[in-house]
Amino acid sequence: MYECKSQTFNYRKLPTTSVIIAFYNEAMSTLLRTIHSVLEMSPSVLLKEIILVDDFSDKVYLKTQLETYISSLERVRLIRTNKREGLVRARLIGATYAIGDVLTFLDCHCECVTGWLEPLLERIAENETAIVCPVIDTIDWNTFEFYMQTGEPMIGGFDWRLTFQWHAVPEQERQRRKSRIDPIRSPTMAGGLFAVSKKYFEYLGTYDTGMEVWGGENLELSFRVWQCGGSLEIHPCSHVGHVFPKKAPYARPNFLQNTARAAEVWMDSYKEHFYNRNPPARKEKYGDISERIILRDRLHCKSFDWYLKNVFPDLHVPEDRPGWHGAIRSEGISSECLDYNAPDHNPTGAHLSLFGCHGQGGNQFFEYTENKEIRFNSVTELCAEVPERQTYIGMKHCPKDGTIIATNLVWEFRQDGTIFHPHSGFCVTSYRTPEGRGDVHMAPCQPSDKNQFWKFER
Numbered sequence: 130m131y132e133c134k135s136q137t138f139n140y141r142k143l144p145t146t147s148v149i150i151a152f153y154n155e156a157m158s159t160l161l162r163t164i165h166s167v168l169e170m171s172p173s174v175l176l177k178e179i180i181l182v183d184d185f186s187d188k189v190y191l192k193t194q195l196e197t198y199i200s201s202l203e204r205v206r207l208i209r210t211n212k213r214e215g216l217v218r219a220r221l222i223g224a225t226y227a228i229g230d231v232l233t234f235l236d237c238h239c240e241c242v243t244g245w246l247e248p249l250l251e252r253i254a255e256n257e258t259a260i261v262c263p264v265i266d267t268i269d270w271n272t273f274e275f276y277m278q279t280g281e282p283m284i285g286g287f288d289w290r291l292t293f294q295w296h297a298v299p300e301q302e303r304q305r306r307k308s309r310i311d312p313i314r315s316p317t318m319a320g321g322l323f324a325v326s327k328k329y330f331e332y333l334g335t336y337d338t339g340m341e342v343w344g345g346e347n348l349e350l351s352f353r354v355w356q357c358g359g360s361l362e363i364h365p366c367s368h369v370g371h372v373f374p375k376k377a378p379y380a381r382p383n384f385l386q387n388t389a390r391a392a393e394v395w396m397d398s399y400k401e402h403f404y405n406r407n408p409p410a411r412k413e414k415y416g417d418i419s420e421r422i423i424l425r426d427r428l429h430c431k432s433f434d435w436y437l438k439n440v441f442p443d444l445h446v447p448e449d450r451p452g453w454h455g456a457i458r459s460e461g462i463s464s465e466c467l468d469y470n471a472p473d474h475n476p477t478g479a480h481l482s483l484f485g486c487h488g489q490g491g492n493q494f495f496e497y498t499e500n501k502e503i504r505f506n507s508v509t510e511l512c513a514e515v516p517e518r519q520t521y522i523g524m525k526h527c528p529k530d531g532t533i534i535a536t537n538l539v540w541e542f543r544q545d546g547t548i549f550h551p552h553s554g555f556c557v558t559s560y561r562t563p564e565g566r567g568d569v570h571m572a573p574c575q576p577s578d579k580n581q582f583w584k585f586e587r
């Protein structure tokens with residue numbers, strides 16, 4: 130944005146920073162690209178040091194070869210953990226060595242763009258309780274080309290499985306900001322790239338050190354900073370590219386466990402929506418959270434209800450009425466449940482099909498609302514419909530909360546077990562394809578046809 134280019138900074142008034150980069154088995158090329166871009170794109174008066182934290186990698190080139198390489202670089206330190214710590218504790222180990230006023234965390238496969246650092250530091254100088262993220266640009270996994278995002282940045286949210294999601298800046302936030310280069314408030318952060326005052330980060334309780342390997346810590350910190358009186362922002366003038374790999378160089382089995390910790394500590398009774406959509410999470414042994422609960426009390430943090438109403442009012446909150454959510458099992462093909470595969474997995478477009486009931490929530494979690502919609506709320510809120518003159522069940526974006534619902538989105542779960550669609554006059558019906566696969570379509574309602582009987586189950 131051209132307004133960003135005309136900004137000037139008085140370096141003497143800005144805090145200094147330590148850049149902390151934890152890595153596990155990263156490729157040499159992407160790791161060095163990150164380090165060099167930080168060194169080249171950061172004013173040297175502001176950059177105290179780069180702290181690399183090797184989280185017990187086993188790649189040979191990350192031993193002496195890496196050490197030799199960085200020994201010729203000024204202000205780059207390498208710390209190695211004694212065991213695999215996971216990204217949370219690896220970052221915190223790095224932070225204990227930091228001498229800068231601000232901690233700037235980066236993933237190990239990034240490229241910082243000219244002028245990336247100043248806006249982050251300036252914002253923290255102005256408001257010490259702000260955690261500030263850059264705009265995250267994409268570095269192509271195949272070509273390693275840098276794709277700079279233009280236009281209005283996206284901000285962070287989540288769905289009720291507690292997976293991170295991007296979405297557009299809401300109207301209310303657009304109105305609040307005075308100029309295109311004001312920081313944008315964001316309900317959540319992606320997790321890898323942000324700057325925070327070292328003092329404030331410590332006051333806030335750094336990270337939950339009970340979290341292992343990967344996942345969950347980004348939402349935990351997001352909820353915490355908002356609920357405990359700070360803010361989370363994206364600065365439109367700060368850009369950093371990030372490689373989104375096809376496949377991570379390590380397994381990630383801890384997402385549910387870490388996320389359960391975040392939900393237990395911060396979400397109050399709203400955590401049930403998460404568990405409903407992730408039945409296996411109820412069985413996760415998430416460990417001792419007593420210290421985090423003490424922290425929440427000590428900092429007099431606000432409720433999750435407050436967070437939803439004030440920070441993320443656009444998020445649709447599920448009703449999850451007892452008996453009206455979960456998997457929808459067919460009586461006709463009793464091993465199978467309604468299943469929604471996102472369009473890119475489904476050559477015939479976004480629609481409902483049948484699939485073996487797996488009890489894991491995911492693509493088989495539906496919610497029947499008081500407004501009589503059948504909602505699928507992973508990623509975004511989708512509502513079941515029957516497109517005109519079609520017999521398949523499509524999924525389309527639900528109307529905004531509080532607006533009128535088209536009759537096409539209305540369904541009736543009738544006493545006899547049928548799911549009736551008044552607009553088309555048809556019933557949801559299971560059948561077998563010529564290949565013998567179970568599928569579902571809309572068909573005239575027949576008395577006592579098992580293929581038209583359905584049951585919600587948890």
Ligand code: LR7
Pocket residue numbers: 150151152153154155184214215216219235236237238265318319320321322342343344345346347371377379
């Ligand atoms: O055990 C580990 N030890 C580590 O040191 C596992 C990982 N790591 C390092 C890893 O080498 C990397 O530098 O931690 C960093 C993050 O791991 P990635 O790059 O594999 O994670 P990601 O980019 O796929 O995932 C995003 O969500 C994570 C949730 O735990 C972290 O918050 C990541 O930092 C975060 N990345 C971003 O926010 C970049 C933008 C992605 C988006 C959207």
Ligand code: MN
Pocket residue numbers: 236237238321371372
């Ligand atoms: Mn990453």
